[in-house]
Amino acid sequence: MFYKGVYYQIGDVIKVIDEDDGKPYYAQIRGFVQDQYCEKSAALTWLIPTQASPRDRFDPGTYIV
Secondary structure: OEEOOEEOOOOOEEEEEOOOOOOEEEEEEEEEEEOOOOOEEEEEEEEEEOOOOOOOOOOHHHEEO
């Protein structure tokens, strides 16, 4: 899927910034869906940080699926 100049595919890890607290959250794209109005969305699996997860970058070995 192409969105705002970036090509996304299944398996990509994305970062989302919370609008309220400004904290980053990470998820992995599981698939894409399109509704009857041709609106596209991604199905996500949220990645849960552990105590070992660095706060300033993403280290995949420290997150739980």
